[in-house]
Amino acid sequence: MISSSNVLITVTYQAVKAQLSLDLVIKSRELEKDELRPLYMDFQATTPMDPRVLDAMLPYQVNYYGNPHSRTHAYGWESESAMEKARKQIAALIGADPREIVFTSGATESNNMSIKGVARFYKAKKKHIITTQTEHKCVLDSCRVLEAEGFDVTYLPVKHNGLIDLQQLEEMIRPDTSLVSVMTINNEIGIKQPIKDIGHLCRSKNVFFHTDAAQAVGKIPINVSDWKVDLMSISGHKIYGPKGVGALYVRRRPRVRIEPLQNGGGQERGLRSGTVPTPLAVGLGAACEIAQQEMAYDHKHVTMLAKRFVEKIMSEIADVVMNGDPDQRYPGCINLSFAYVEGESLLMALKDVALSSGSACTSASLEPSYVLRAIGTDEDLAHSSIRFGIGRFTTEEEVDYTADKCIQQVKWLREMSPLWEMVQEGIDLKSIKWTQH
Amino acid sequence: MAASAAVRASVTFTQRLVRVSPDCSICPLHRLNLCTGSAGASVSAPSVSASGDCQKEETQEQVVHVVFVDRSGRRSPVKAKVGDNALYLAHKHGIDLEGACEASLACSTCHVYVKSEFCAKLPAPEEREDDMLDMAPMLQENSRLGCQIILTPELDGIELTLPRVTRNFYVDGHVPKPH
Numbered sequence: 110m111i112s113s114s115n116v117l118i119t120v121t122y123q124a125v126k127a128q129l130s131l132d133l134v135i136k137s138r139e140l141e142k143d144e145l146r147p148l149y150m151d152f153q154a155t156t157p158m159d160p161r162v163l164d165a166m167l168p169y170q171v172n173y174y175g176n177p178h179s180r181t182h183a184y185g186w187e188s189e190s191a192m193e194k195a196r197k198q199i200a201a202l203i204g205a206d207p208r209e210i211v212f213t214s215g216a217t218e219s220n221n222m223s224i225k226g227v228a229r230f231y232k233a234k235k236k237h238i239i240t241t242q243t244e245h246k247c248v249l250d251s252c253r254v255l256e257a258e259g260f261d262v263t264y265l266p267v268k269h270n271g272l273i274d275l276q277q278l279e280e281m282i283r284p285d286t287s288l289v290s291v292m293t294i295n296n297e298i299g300i301k302q303p304i305k306d307i308g309h310l311c312r313s314k315n316v317f318f319h320t321d322a323a324q325a326v327g328k329i330p331i332n333v334s335d336w337k338v339d340l341m342s343i344s345g346h347k348i349y350g351p352k353g354v355g356a357l358y359v360r361r362r363p364r365v366r367i368e369p370l371q372n373g374g375g376q377e378r379g380l381r382s383g384t385v386p387t388p389l390a391v392g393l394g395a396a397c398e399i400a401q402q403e404m405a406y407d408h409k410h411v412t413m414l415a416k417r418f419v420e421k422i423m424s425e426i427a428d429v430v431m432n433g434d435p436d437q438r439y440p441g442c443i444n445l446s447f448a449y450v451e452g453e454s455l456l457m458a459l460k461d462v463a464l465s466s467g468s469a470c471t472s473a474s475l476e477p478s479y480v481l482r483a484i485g486t487d488e489d490l491a492h493s494s495i496r497f498g499i500g501r502f503t504t505e506e507e508v509d510y511t512a513d514k515c516i517q518q519v520k521w522l523r524e525m526s527p528l529w530e531m532v533q534e535g536i537d538l539k540s541i542k543w544t545q546h
Numbered sequence: 547m548a549a550s551a552a553v554r555a556s557v558t559f560t561q562r563l564v565r566v567s568p569d570c571s572i573c574p575l576h577r578l579n580l581c582t583g584s585a586g587a588s589v590s591a592p593s594v595s596a597s598g599d600c601q602k603e604e605t606q607e608q609v610v611h612v613v614f615v616d617r618s619g620r621r622s623p624v625k626a627k628v629g630d631n632a633l634y635l636a637h638k639h640g641i642d643l644e645g646a647c648e649a650s651l652a653c654s655t656c657h658v659y660v661k662s663e664f665c666a667k668l669p670a671p672e673e674r675e676d677d678m679l680d681m682a683p684m685l686q687e688n689s690r691l692g693c694q695i696i697l698t699p700e701l702d703g704i705e706l707t708l709p710r711v712t713r714n715f716y717v718d719g720h721v722p723k724p725h
Contacts, residue, residue, distance in 0.1 A: 233687060364676050366685060375713065378680045 147463040148507045152498035153296045153324060153442050154465060158392070159349040159501070165395035166351065169388040177387050178376055188387045195394025199356050202397040203322075203341060204332035211357045211377045212385045212393075216323035217247040218370075219342035219357035220290075222381065223319045224251040226367030227288045227340070228260055235287035237261045241273055241302075242483040244292055245321055252290075270434035271300035271484050279310055288317045293325035297480040297496060298433035299442025301329070308337030317365055323347050323355075327400025328408065328439060333358060339365045345389065349501060350396030354389035357381075407501050408440075414499050414508045415440035421512040426519050430490060432481060446486065446494040449529040450522045455495060458518035462511050466495050489538075610697040614641045615707040632658070632695035632706060642721040644712055649693035651675060654682035655712045656692035661705035668695060684709050 140146065149157070169191060175184025177192045193207065200207040213219045228238055240252055242264045252262045263281050265273050273291060282289070289311050291302050304320055311318035318337065323344035325331060333341060341358040345351050359365050359380065373382025400407075423429055428448040447455060452466040466478075477491035486494070499508065523529040528538060614622045614636055624639050633656045636643035644655035651674045660668065665688050671679065675694050679685060692706065714722065 230685070231687060361673070361676070366680075366687070368685075372683070375681055375683075378677075379683070379685075380680070 145461070147461045148511060149463045150497050150499065150503070150507065150511055151463050151465050152500035152503070153299075153347075153496060154498070155346045155352065156349045156500055157502060158346075158351060159396060159399055161399055162350055162392050162395045166388045166392040169391050173387070175387075177385050178374070192385050192387055192390050195390045195397075198394035198398040199343065200358075202327060202331070202401045203343075203358060204334055205358050206361065208378075209358055209361050211359055211380050212390050213355045213357050213381055214353060215346075215355035216245075216321060216342040216344035217355075218381075219344075219355050220245065220247045220319075220321055221251050222357055222367060222370050223340040223342065223359075224248060224288065224290055225255060225370060226380075227317055227319070227365065228255050229258075229368040230366045231287040232260070235285045237263070237283050237286040238288045238290070239263045239265060239278065239281050239286060240290040241265045241267060241292070243267050243271065243295055243297075243480045244290065245296060245323070248290055248292070248321060267483050269485050270437070271295060271298050271432070271480075272302060272434055272437055273307075275303065275306055275310065278307065279314075282311075282314050282316055286314070286316045288319055290319040290321070292321040292323075293331075294322070294328070294439045294442070295433070295480065296324050296442070297478055298444045298484065299324075299438045299440075300433040301325070301437045301439055303437075304338065305336045311339075312337045324439065324442070327397060327404065328441070330404065333360070343393075345393045345396060348396050348400050351389050351392040354386060354393045356393065403501065410501070411441040411499050411503075414503055414505065415443055417505070418497065418499070418508045418512050419443060419445075421509075422515060425516045430486075432484060432486060432494060441499040443497040443499070444481075444494055445497065446481075446490040447519050448490060448493060449526050449532060450493050450519055452493045452495055454522055455493070455515075455518060458522060459511070459514055462514065464495055464497060610699065610702050610704075612697065612701075613703075613705045614639070614643075615705060616642060617708050617710050626697050628697055628699055630697045631693060632656075632697065633693040635697075636692065636706075637724045641708070643692055643708060644714065644722055645693060645724055646714075646722070651678055651691070651694070653713065654678045654691065655714065657682040657685075657689060657709055657712065658692045658695075659686055659707040659709060660688050660690050660695075661707075662688050664701055664704045665690075667698075667700045681713065682709075683711050683713065 169188070173184070173187050173191065175182070175186075175188040177185060177188035179185025179188075192212075196207040196210045196212075199205075199210050211219075211222075213222065224238070224240075228235075236259070238252060238255060238260055240248060240262065249264075252264070256262050265278060265281065267273050278289070289307065291304070291307055293304050294301050302320075308318050317339045319340035319342075320336075320338055321342045322331060323342055324347055326341075326343050327348035331341075338358070339360045343356040343358070345354040345356075357380075359367065359378075367380055369380050369382070371382050376382050376385060419431065422445065426447070430446040430448070432444040432446060456464055456466060477486075477488060478494070481491040481494060482488075497511065531541075532538060608628050610626045610628055610630070612624050612626050612632070612635065614624065616622070622639060622641060624635065626635050631649065633643060633645045633649055637645065643658070646655045647653040649656075657679065668690060671690065671694065675691050678691060679689055682689060689709075695701075695706070697704075716722075
């Protein structure tokens, strides 16, 4: 029995561990017969392709299948024309010139190209790069590789709300800084960095500014000239487009030079050689055009659903923390930490809703997300966090069902939790001395 | 009549030829000692005859010293005039600088690296030159197109290094002859 007084209590760690099922791993399995597919609430991981995008792509798979770089026949010319049309559609969405768009295999490649490319091109005189601690793994890993090559990298910390401190950024910029890379909207907690201010700061200091806008393009209005962005990464499968394609915006005035990662026949201004996959490029272009048309409505829809979801959850259960700034955010990415509930158990309890704790890249590892750690989340709370993603095709019913199920399961899991019991009795969990066997 | 017409024709032809590959010894004007140097023959062209009739008297200020460093590292110092085009200067002295589009800003084969001190002394590249430079392999911060470098007195002593490769994939090192 647990005493109710504020006395140091030793509880066997193993018993609690068993209760909280910390050893369980979510195994993959086939759907049973007649079992319905889970609701999809993981729109930051990927998005379903909009049927209109599929319509645009199909003719280029089976009929207009020419190589867009073939200059001598109609197959090439028609593919090239489709590719250029797509380029224009992408440029229009971000306020760029079509000549500034380079097709890549995705935002990961675009990020690699920008960071390594700029760093290596200007390495004769500039050896310093600045990024943040909450960037996507491909940005951080590219920076780590550059560190091994002899560059200096500063990983800016973020405030408790996830935003960077502009003053701190300004202090960190050195005369030999070649690049600053800050993502527009974070994929794990949904917060929106002050990109316009960062862009103006970097331009005034003559430093190139790259932003990973994979989660932002098509969701919020973007203008690369207003924001003074020099490089921007775009991902196809985050905006209801095809997987396997993305783009990189590379400013022409003032010109940004990149050392190419992929060499070959000089396609895409020599920056990214290789045949441009016409169907995928067409799909990306169509997705961008649709996103531009639907942006206002989508934003309204997602905001309404997000508000509905969060209000419902917060009103029914206590001790829920929303990670990241409540205002400077994209509403469709909600990261909630449910105290005294283990995240994996909650995911398993919500098995008919497709969710993730943290990002898809980190969902395989057992460590809590580095993004949550960077915003100062307690390790216990970090283990208890779930990311809910809402998108264009999410319905009210799905949101209501998820919220209700979530409330029900959190209450149930907390009933089982000795930690919750202790908290109810007024014990400060931090004062507990855990013993090991 | 016909003979003089023939001479005129051959002289005009030769004048045009001389502009591209000015070897004064083949020119009838030179042979007849009638050369006025109007074809732009440089003071330092090695084939100029010792009589100097082909040479214009150059004042010291008009001479610009240029050093071409080819891909094997061999240095070729040449003397040029103010207003000379670096690409044609290279051709005149047998430097292996390709100029596929003949200075019409449609290729990147005359890509050279300019010695860093002289980068700022060149006028900023126009957008079309930047576009072509984008396509040049092994681009560096001090890259320029040779056909757009017009020599001025401030560029005295400039060093132009040829990159190891151009857009043409002759990996055996073959360089197309200027045409």
